[in-house]
Amino acid sequence: LMTAFLLAGISPLKCTLEKLECHFTWDLGCNKNELQELERNIQDILEQGCTRLVHHYNLLGYIQQTLGFNTEALKYLHKAESVMQEQGTEEAGVWLQVNKANLAWVYFFMGEMDKRKGYLEEVESFLGMHPAPPGCALHPEVSGEKGWTLVKFNKSKKRQAIYYFKMALKNPFQTKNMEGLPGIFQYYRKDSTEKGFQGERVRENLPTSTKVLRIVANLYKWKVFLMKDDSEERETLARKSIELFEEVVRHYPDRLKVKLALALLIAFNYNYCSHVNIKHFYNCFPLRPLFLKSGYTDVLMSCCFK
Numbered sequence: 001l002m003t004a005f006l007l008a009g010i011s012p013l014k015c016t017l018e019k020l021e022c023h024f025t026w027d028l029g030c031n032k033n034e035l036q037e038l039e040r041n042i043q044d045i046l047e048q049g050c051t052r053l054v055h056h057y058n059l060l061g062y063i064q065q066t067l068g069f070n071t072e073a074l075k076y077l078h079k080a081e082s083v084m085q086e087q088g089t090e091e092a093g094v095w096l097q098v099n100k101a102n103l104a105w106v107y108f109f110m111g112e113m114d115k116r117k118g119y120l121e122e123v124e125s126f127l128g129m130h131p132a133p134p135g136c137a138l139h140p141e142v143s144g145e146k147g148w149t150l151v152k153f154n155k156s157k158k159r160q161a162i163y164y165f166k167m168a169l170k171n172p173f174q175t176k177n178m179e180g181l182p183g184i185f186q187y188y189r190k191d192s193t194e195k196g197f198q199g200e201r202v203r204e205n206l207p208t209s210t211k212v213l214r215i216v217a218n219l220y221k222w223k224v225f226l227m228k229d230d231s232e233e234r235e236t237l238a239r240k241s242i243e244l245f246e247e248v249v250r251h252y253p254d255r256l257k258v259k260l261a262l263a264l265l266i267a268f269n270y271n272y273c274s275h276v277n278i279k280h281f282y283n284c285f286p287l288r289p290l291f292l293k294s295g296y297t298d299v300l301m302s303c304c305f306k
Contacts (some may be wrong), residue, residue: 011115017108020123021142022101023062028153035063039094054080054095055148058102065106073106090130094141097126136167143168210251214258217244221265241265 018025029035042056042063050056055078065073080099084092104119132139138146147164150157220241227234245262252258 012201013113013144016120017101017105017116020101020120021138021146022098022105023058023149024065024102024105026146026149028062028149028157030066032067034153035066039063041066053083054092054099055145056146057083058095059101059149059152061102061106065109068109070106074103075107077103093126094130094139095145097123098142098145100126120163133191138167139163140168163254167242213251214248217241217248220244221261224265225268228250238265238268254262 039060042060046053046056057076061073061077061080063073065068065077077099081096081103083095100119100122104116107113107115130139130141132142135174136143143164146166147161150161150164196207198296209222220237224234224241225236227237242262242265245265247256249255249262
């Protein structure tokens, strides 16, 4: 009788938790091998000096709890919590909604209902301070976090990620955290050209973001490289790609990688972009060691002196 009573009390609690937006309600999966491999990848990223600590700590918290290590899960979730509290930004306040919901779930699994209740109350408080904008089911930052997390998993999850990235981009002025954009553009790079240029819409909404500029430039670059046949469309894309990288170089004149990308694009497209100003090659000559490693040396030199 006592067991039935306790279960009756737990059921409403779990229903409340299932309404939260967090890693434990995003149907990420619980395949042990997949989670362990993902954990190793994240640890490698953290060791190399990662700037996205909050996202990785939250995900590690989910992975550890799912693998049965509640103490380790709490360690990573509290690390994420600490980083966000130090930041004190509006974005951090929104991310805390996800983090506190994760903590509520872990304490629920541990049977510590008082702590679970405390974190639920904090989630409600943050939801009140940072509600979703009108017309959005989720706050754009939460959509971005969800997309970033889903893209780490299998192909079906990556498709879902695109949906949430799109939701985040519907209100880009409120989405200063652009970390999810490389993921969506990387995915679109393999998709149709028409879908791939969602990036142009993002640029229109964030015209001063140099990060968006770099991502869109790379998107066009890979579209050009991946097109197999010469065509008018390819020539148009090539010219657009070069224009974008010229703008990127103006913003990042000391970045060798960006200059090399521009030089390679000009070489790659030279046969049908003869109008391009070849002086960019001369500006890129300090990159000779990189050219040699790239395997494009002959092409570059022939374009310079043709």
